Amino acid sequence: MIGLALRSLKFYKGGFVASFIALFFGAAIVIACGGLLETGVRELAAPQRLQAAPIVITGDQSYPGANKVFRERVRLDASTVAKAEAVPDVQEAVPDVSIPAVVVPGGGKGGVTATGHGWDSARLGPYRLVQGSAPSAAGQVVLDSRLAARAGVKAGDRVTLGLHGTLTAYRVTGLVSGPGAAGTLFLAETDAARTAPQQDKVDSIGILTRPGADRGRVRAELADALAGDPVSVLTGDERGRAEFPDVVIHGKNLVSMSAVFGGLAAMVTVFVVASTLGLSLQQRQRQMALLRAIGSTPGQVRRMVLAETFTVAVFATALACVPGPRLGQWLLGRFVDAGVVPGVLIYRSGWIPMVAGAGAALLTALGAAWIAARAAARTRPTEALAEATLQRRRLNWIRVVFAVLCLAGGAILALVTMNVDGATAGSTATPAAMLWAAGFGLLGPTLTRLMTALLRWPLRAVTGLSGQLAILNARARATRLAGAVMPVMLATGMATALIYLQTTQNQGAQQVFEDNLRADLVLTSVAGGMPTSLAAGIDKEPGVAAASAYVPSSGFLEPSKAQLAAYDGKGRKPKGTPVQITGVSATGIERTTAIRAASGSLTDLTGDTVALPESSAKGHRIGERIPMRLGDGTRVEPRLVATVGDQRGYGAALMPAAVVAPHTTDGTVPQILVAADSGSDTVRLAAELTGSGAPLPGLRAAERSDLVAASAEQNDTQTWVAYLLVALVVGYAVIALVNSLVMATGERRGEFTLQRLVGATRGQVMRMMTVEALLTALAGLGLGMLVAGATLVPLSRAVLGRATPAGPPWILLAVLVSALVLTVGTTLLTARLALRARLSTAIGSRE
Known part of the structure; x- marks a missing residue:
């Protein structure tokens, strides 16, 4: 069987080339993400100013x-x-x-x-x-x-x-x-x-x-x-x-980012490789049937398929080890350009990412080949030829069970997404999208029949005889059609879900920022920061209604003494919870922002005190001491004086700026928010606060609109990095889409020959294929939009408080048009090439 497998490679080059392409690109992307992951884990940067110290x-x-x-x-x-x-x-x-x-x-x-x-x-x-x-x-x-x-x-x-x-x-x-x-x-x-x-x-x-x-x-x-x-x-x-402490801080960001998208790329690779190999084996059902009819055992057929797949996979994954690390290094360079990671971070991609990426692709290929070969290998010899001709197989119970598990997992994650805060909703929405896509993919033939039934009458009414023939082909070859529909669903569903996921989270963060900011002016300093005492002086300047220092930081809410006392040594020990911390001035915070106390009073926010978001304050009472760690790890136990609204998860713990600033890297106040008196001219006020009579030399003033624009630009920069990784994964899905369509159409050379022999012209065949391509595209787009909708509706409710995601409509239009053009164009181009062969040659080339 091994020899037979090797000899068969040259007779089915199309299917094996398609499998090779899917495995090569999938392994390369996973290896690249693995290199980024290793880079983030190692956190290495060549010493510069301290290089003389060993x-x-x-x-x-x-x-x-x-x-x-x-x-x-x-x-x-x-x-x-x-x-x-x-x-x-x-x-x-x-x-x-x-x-x-x-x-x-x-x-x-x-x-x-x-x-x-x-x-x-x-x-x-x-x-x-x-x-x-x-x-x-x-x-x-x-x-x-x-x-x-x-x-x-x-x-x-x-x-x-x-x-x-x-x-x-x-x-x-x-x-x-x-x-x-x-x-x-x-x-x-x-x-x-x-x-x-x-x-x-x-x-x-x-x-x-x-x-x-x-x-x-x-x-x-x-x-x-x-x-x-x-x-x-x-x-x-x-x-x-x-x-460069940013190497550690942002290195962890690189770890989480590469892990998420590496896992997503691996899941897409599993889907794509399984679909490609399954379609390749469907094209060889006649060969499998003949092998069973002449006495080959199921084990022999499976070994032949596994040997073929192993041979192709070994070459594909081995070659992927060459561009994989280079792709990872190129991605790191783009992250540096965007300011996401420091430029001094040393790229490291050793043997572990290569083994992981190549091994994952190899195991995926072998697993997909074994699953795809089971049905053909277990077919009874007396039914082999009929089975190969009619494609009558239905879903087996294994596919149904896994499909139900995937859809159930997607539904559970959707519920979780709707009930978590907006800042973290994306961490559950992304795997939910993949689970929805996997569940629909496992139910591919059944869903394809359903979509065919829904589209049958509109297509027949518009396209006439060509549409009727295309519908008959689709009903008779539902498995083959599903192999073409599923890549369309994957590419459009994942592209729409992941892109609008980023735009929605970006809009959510920006909307909270704009809604929260009430200051008319924002003061900064040419010195890079300001003393913590300056806000109190600004508050007394003519024309100023209120002023508040603004010191963004972060820290951890430590487990309470009761939680630690209740821990019996079994299970996970209670750990700190990350929390955003903002240093403010008690006298000006309510006039310069939209933050309001839900309980207690923000005017009490002086000295050793804290105001917590309501979700973080659960189980605590006003007046209670809250164990915390500030941004530099310093332990504190401030007294809880107020609780504030969560602002859909984008809220922060508030502490006096004089407490927070010394525990930041710079140690100063970066911004002071200023609210002008009613009727005051903000331009004149800005000139007075920054001119020759300024409370502190070197002050600069920006209007609220300037700060909003700067925040939007920063969010766009961070979103661009996510777009880059999304483009990488979606681009791979598009390659798989074209790959599958070429295979699905190219293998029908014999069918086209029969149609030509009974009198059909090239134009008639092309019109039939146009309708089939439209059917494939529309079915895939419909299922893809279901995947996107099931992902984005819960996310939008968590982030924006509504069902519709944020983002320009042209993104959706571009995804739909691109998928339609790719599907129809690839199908018709492949069909046209198949029809160029002479009838005598085509007859001789049939299986």
Whole structure:
């Protein structure tokens, strides 16, 4: 049977080529997503400014005991430096702090973004002076020569630096050259300590070892000495995490994103490969029937099919290992361009993604081949020829059971989607779409018969005899027609569902943002941030009705003491729940936003207090202490003073800005929301708040519309990344659609020959095929819209509070027209090529 299988490959090239294409592209996409997943898991970035330190200690960004991360930089206690220096073979432990900075030449309004550090940490680069001298006193600064060129300054000049929310004049004492980004400057140690985001903390510690020391042993001893502290001891390319904490923060985003779309691509691959192989074997039913009629056993037929499939799959998946990693690296580059992940993230795609992608495609192919071969292999020899001719088989109980399970799973996920908050509804809607598609696919022949019955009379009325003949063909060959309809359903259903899923979530987030914002002006600073006390001063300015600091962050609601006390050691230990945290001013939050207290009072939001969304506050009472972790991992227990509405899941816990800001990466207030007095001229007010008499030099004002536009642009950028991955999966489904249609039409050469022999002209055959193509397209579009509707209606109710999704209608029109053109065009082109053969040649080529 193995030899027979290998010899049969050259006689059925069309079916095997189609299977090869499906397996090749499916494996390549899964391998690419696997490479992105490995890149996110490894979280590697080449060290730059700290490359001279063989070992680096930094804060552990991971939330304890869970696959979650803190979104703000986790800093180290200053006492960690002494602990590290006490370890044998540590020559010196050099602390480093990163200070957000802006270089403003001549005190003007424009500025160049930079990062400041203490001069002592310059040797970790190492950096060397190329001009001037080191900063030895307060008010002195050394610039990277590339930064100085961008800012247009030189040694000896005076510049204005924005540090920790204030603008201060400094003298440039020298220029340095060294590794890392161009935006680096060094301050005297006293200035660095004074302007650091947290003055009793350091960002990282560079470890310089003694000559000849075993660095692996030193690393282990450092880990032992610091056991129990939230630290990470890093070597090699891991050290880049200390310089670029975004590698860890956004690396987790890359893990979740690639896992979701990799899983989606794998499921689409299963569907496509099974459909392609099933259609390929349907074309060979006559051969299978003859093999059974001459005495071949079911096992022999199955082994032959498996051997053929294995041969094709091995070559396809092996070749997919070449473009797969390159496709993953290209996708990572697009994510970097969109600002989703940092550009310093090192792409890693080892053998695990290749084995996983190739193995998944290989197992899918063998599983699909075994299932597709079962029916033919188990056919009784006396019924073989009739079965091959008439295609009378019906759904078996296995397909029905799995179809019911898939549809039930889709229904359950739809109910879950409707009842979760809008921000997380997409995580259940995406697998629901795939389950709906899989369920409809398993019921393909039955649903195709139903759609044929519904479309029969309209098509007959419009197309006449050609339509009648096409309907008869469809009814007699329902299995073959289903093999063409299902790819249309998959491509249109998944494209519509996934694209409108993104537009709906984007619109939901944007709508909540616009509805929530009531401020007339938004103040920012050329210094990059503002002091937490500034909002109170702005509130007293003439023409200002109210002002509130706005500090976006995130954190975790920790398990309560009662939950921890009830835990008996069995099952999952209670963990923290992620929550958005916003730092605000109690006196101005209700005038500058639409946030209102559902219970308690927001005016009590001062000191050690918190206001929680109603869903997060369940089980808690006003006045109760709420265990939390702020964005940098700091444990706090603020007193609950109010609850606020959830805003369809986009709400946040509110805390005083003076509490939240010190625990963010920058340590300052990025925005102040300002509501003008009734009848005040906002343009004039903006000029007064940012002019020569401004409460703080360097303030800038933007109107509400500018902030709304900026938010929309940010949402569009993030949505574009999702579109890219959706396009990858849908593009694969389109390839499968064309693949299947070419196979389904090309194998009918013998049927066309018989029609020609009994007197049908080429034009008549083409008209019949046009109607069949329309029937295929309309049936597939109808089922695809059912998949999309079952996915999007629950999502839209959760996100927008209505049944219809958000997004331009032209997207739906483009999907429908594209599917129709592809289906009809591919079918007619293949039929035309099949009809070009001479009758004598076609007769001789029939099975």
